[in-house]
Structure formats: C-alpha cells, structure tokens
Amino acid sequence: MDQFRAKASYNFNATKMAEDIERLVGQLDHLRDRVVQVADTVLHEVQDRLKDTAPTPRAGRSNLEQRIEALTRDMAGLTDRLTDTGRSTSNRTALFVQERPLVSLAMAFGAGYLIARWIKRG
Secondary structure, X not given: OHHHHXXXXXXXXXXXXXXXXXXXXXXXXXXXXXXXXXXXXXXHHHHHHHHOOOOOOHHHHHHHHHHHHHHHHHHHHHHHHHHHHHHHHHHHHHHHHHXXXXXXXXXXXXXXXXXXXXXXXX
C-alpha cells in the first residue's frame, strides 16, 4: 500500500494539472462561443424564412417584423449573459483549482468515479 501511495504522490504533477485545467477552460470557452454562433445562425435562418413567407397584410407583416426584432434583442441579451456567466464561471473554477489543487483533484476523481459507475449501469 505504501508503494502505491509513493507512486501516486510521485505521479501527481500540479503544473500538468494546471495546464490540463487551462486547456479544459479553453475548450469550454470555445464550446460556449460555438453554442452562441449556432443560436445566432438559427435566429437568422428563422428570420429569413419568415421574410420569405407568403405576403401578408401590411399591418400583420409589420407586427411580425416587430416580434422578430424583439426576439433578436432578447437573443442578444441572452447571448451576452451566457458569455458573461461562462467567463465568470471559468475564472472562478481556475482560481479555485489554483488555490486548492488537492481538493480539485479529489473532486475530479470523485466525479469521474460517479460518471463511470453511472455509465456502467446504463
């Protein structure tokens, strides 16, 4: 058992773990940006399809355009909030890991263990 502990503590490399976490944060930032791009693309596609629909009376079309503009503003606000929340969360996570590397390692191990058990169950 002592040999296992000595080997486990020898293999623990805080610098590598920090690099891995930095890479993970970067991947999460990229994923968040990609989700925002996809949402923006979907919104533009919906707008284009609504504009190409059969002609409607002028008042109805104007109302539809107003609703599209409101939806666009709401989506932009949600996108901004998602981006801010993602950055804030990744910054807090990186700070937590830097301040408490062993706790972070234990949490990652526990989460991996639970996910592995859950996958084996399914």
